[in-house]
Amino acid sequence: MGKKEPYIVMNCTRTMKRLANASSFTTLLTNACSVLELRVDPVTVRVFMDHAGAEVTRQSWTFSRFRRFAMFVILRPGEEWLPTPPMHLNAQLQRGVDRSHLESIEEDDEWFVGLADKFTLKNQFLSWNSTSRIRGYLRNLRQAINKQVRDPFIRKRVFGPLLHKFKVKLRENGYHGCYFDRLSLRAICNEEGVFPCEGKYYLAMCDEDHPVKPAANRHSRKLFEKFEYDHQVPQCVLQDAFIQASQNVPRGMVLNWEYFYSMFFTRANVRLVNGIFCHEKGARPTIKLDEKSFFTDRKLEVFPESQPSPSMVLELSEEIIRVARAALPSLAEEKGQKERESLLKFNAETIYEAEINAPKLYFFGFR
Template identity: 25%
Template sequence: MALKGFRIRRLSGHRKYGAAATNLEDLLCKACALLQLPVADARLCLHEDGTEMTKARFQKIPENSELVLLAPGEEWQGYVSEIQRFLNAFSSRTEDIVRAARTLLSDEGSPMRRKLLSDLVHNLSENIGAENRVEDEKWFEGIESRFKTKSSYLRFSCESRIRSYMKEGPFDAESCPGRHSINPYGNKESRILFSTWNLDHVIEKKRTVLPTLAEAVQDREGKEVNWEYFYRLLFTVDNLKLVHIVCHKKANHNLSCDKRKVYRKRKRPPKIRKSLV
């Protein structure tokens, strides 16, 4: 049988070695010798997806495929394992990852990969845990010195918004199909971008709520207007959705107020019981 060549690496290393063999047993022996690993219980698998090599697969796998040599107890799941290793590096090598991503961005041509790298740099550059001005001075650039914390500034600028990742959408959708998300506590760019998000009334204030309220006051005919219902629609978050400016629909919402809640029953005064003399 003809020799087949492969590229072989260890689980914990990136250096690859070339090896050629006519069968799996021969390839495994050569791989263990190159990478200084005992042959006993050692295994070879495809780097791409973690498929373990067998005698039958040895004949089907294309020449020059990349293989991983595994010691007893080691596992490899292909690209899933690569992603896990990459995510684990975030906590300890964040600055190195950002530098590497920016280097790739300088000459990266693929639009999708550029988007992924840009998002990666943006997210890793966030300093969400910092709250005080001294902990994240860049975030506070352009903000009056009287604001000492992120919370105090965001409370001032947008009291009705919440501190978390915000995934909302148009008034007629449960969530945004564009999956816009932002955490204004992350960095200066996120804080500025946050100001472009709008709070949109689900039942429109000018076109629906106010005209319905005016009509209810004029035509109540002895009924009591449910002012609490209108208050919630006008002045609380019950009738508001946070929406990215791109997804803010300016057209008529065609939603009406709940007619059953426009009026409420008058509370009858308690009956005065005459005391017996």
């Protein structure tokens, strides 16, 4: 049994509003029926979040933390209820006419005031708004690697190819600009172009009134600029896990870079929140990474029909590097790292030339 917290409960007509203390979903139902004098079995009532309109179930209560004095509407069997229009959205539209149906700068030049000249369409700016944030996450990851990994050889050989894979996949996905593109099927907004605040990380949904319709007018656009992407698993935790996992791949396994990609850049771990009210920063002990997804079984890769260059072998085949390293003659320490690396490259290329007619099947992921 958890600690009792105060909540505000109302009947379906909002003519009665009372305070109910509850430590669980069951006690909320019981106390709400009591203070509202509903005279029904508490098990038969339904609970909805005021304004947001979402139904609160026993499961969502278990996996969410609702703020103190959150407002709930209690419905008896057979009662219907419509949520009140979001006050914040109404306030936005009161500050200017809703011109979301206009798209270009020629049609609604006021909307573009203060933006760079390159933006001539609303969707163009909104998509760029998303891509610029996603690009920033890749930049943050690169900076974290440079800070934590001192060895330039490891940065180049281990993390260089991984960052390249991230960049290629981000380009394929348009840096996920579709999340803010009102015309995209993957957009976070609804059909009317209203973007919701998805709430604090420990809530299943936002219990405040934070939706925004950025295409409506310039005031709404500025409000939307205060919205932020919130990583459920924070970036710093992801960065540390990625850096450690990349350098400690178990024998016979390969890093599951696509899992980390999804956690850094996609909706698998990213939600849209109001940056002022719902973006709580700091430690999140209740949310953990799935460590079982860090690695996958190594795969059998086949070289293409065209012969790979020696540099490709050096980049891709750790087995070639291992054999070449074993073939190195013992060098005195005073000869230095540069000379040893030069000889390593020479031997690797020599081994490649000797085996150029061998079958082009190699197992990768040797440790």
